[in-house]
Every structure is written in structure tokens, then in C-alpha cells.
Amino acid sequence: MTFHDEDLVARIKQALKVVIDPELGHNIVDLGFIYDVQVDDGAVHITMTATTRGCPAASFLKVGVASSACLVPGVDSVDVTMTFDPPWQPSMISPGVRSSLGFAEVN
Template sequence: MTIIGSTLAAKVRDALRVVIDPELGLNIVDLGFVYGISVEDGAAWIVMTATTPGCPATGFLKEGVSNSALRVPGVKSVDVTMTFDPPWTPALMTADARAELDFRN
């Protein structure tokens, strides 16, 4: 994950932990969906993914990310970009998330 913009970007990342993937039941940070966060002059840019390009929860996830980031003091605007390059794989999850979902490397 790329975090640019210091402490504020780290706070945004922490705030995104409340966004839960409805299919997998874990937060998008631990699932490895967040590819990058940058914050400059109160504007946050977030690059993220979902499990597949056809994921029906994509709109829900983007809305949750935007709303959660806007709740961070100092963030005035949010731009969320969905990408599927690189494609998401279970290897992007934290070790705890893989263990909780019983994914093996």
C-alpha cells in the first residue's frame, strides 16, 4: 500500500477499517483492497479494488470508503478510484485475515 501525505493519510487508512466487504465479512484494509492513499491540502485520493471486476458490491464499497474518509478531521474531499490492475488475490490480505477466512498461501 502506498501512503503519501503523512499522518492524515494514515488516519484515513484507519478510518477505512469500518468498511466491511459484505461477501467476505472483513474490513477492506485487512483484505488488501486498498492499494493507495494520498492526502494533500485536505483532498484525499484513494485507489482500491474488489475481489473481481464484476463484484456487485463495488458501488457500496466506494460509497463506504468515501463516507469514512470524509469523517476524518482535515479531509475535505475524497476521490475513490477502482482498479483491477493488479487483480486482487488472497495473498494481498493480512495474515490475520487469511487465517480468519482459512485461506492458505
Template sequence: MSIKDKVEAALYEVIDPELNINIMDLGLVYDISVESKNVSIRMTLTTPGCPLHATIVTGVKTAIEKVNEVENVEVDLVWTPAWSPANMSDYARVQLMHR
């Protein structure tokens, strides 16, 4: 399994605390870049004013740092393109419908 695959798998463990769905199925992660042992994540949040942004970013860093081959993690929060429900996986849509 490549480092990128391991990082992606780790990100499925990061849960948005308000929606209780992982950030990958929510479609919050736009790009995962791996260069040697350095990982860069380009992601967004459901809203720019998300009160839990620090919690989510810390969760992302913590999850990725557990991947043995990774030494450095950078998380870049972006607001363009804006997140929309269309970014969500079918799994996330089903989870939200059953609330």
C-alpha cells in the same frame, strides 16, 4: 497522527459485505494519497463483477469524510494489478479459514 494515518485507520472500518472483513486486511487498497485536504484512494475489488462495488465505494467515501481534516475524497477503482488472495493480511486469512 497524520491525515494519511487517520484515513488508513478509517478504512479499517470499511467492511466487505460478502466476506465480512475490512478492506485493508483484504488488501483491496493499493494507494492512499493526501494533498492538502484532498484524499485520493486507488483500490480494487475482489472481482471486477463484484455486485456490491457501489456499497463498498460509498463506505470508503463515508469513512474518510469522517476524518475532520478531509474536505474531498476521490476513489479510483482499478483492475490492474488484479486482486488475489496473496494480498490479504494474515488476519484476513485466519478469519476466512474459520468460516
């Protein structure tokens, strides 16, 4: 990955913060739903998850990710893969959001 691609990945992740999980009320980046963002000459591949395999918002979130990433300058195409491996866990949530959702810290 070139420096330019690393910058583009950062801008994509920032853009994805507008996608809000309707159930938890926070953005999918801070919730830990974005597993990977790869860029190859303007082609973006995003691997993401949802809280559960049967999550009714999964397709909504996937479309939101693709739409938001497409708006980032330098992105030519976006492919989004939904995976449940590894399964999402509350420990994947950023600390500040985890606290606001009432999840206790486990030592």
C-alpha cells in the same frame, strides 16, 4: 508528502476499517482492497479494488470508502478510483485475516 500528510493517511486508513466487505465479512483494509491513499492539502485520492471486476458490492464499497474518509478531520474532499490492475489476490489479505478465512500459507 509531509509528516502531517503521512499522519492523515494513517488516520484515513484506520477510518476505512469500518467498511466491511459483505461477502468476506472483514474490513477492506485488512482484505487488501486499498491500494493507495494520497493527500494533497486536504484533498484525498484513494485507489482501491474489489475481489473481482464484476463484484456486486463494488459500488457499495466505493461509497463506504468515500463516506468514511470524509469523516476524518483534515479531509476536505475525497476522490475514489476503483481499479482492477493489479487484480486482487488472496495473498493481499493481512496474515491474521487470511488465516481466519481458511487460506493456507504458501511458501
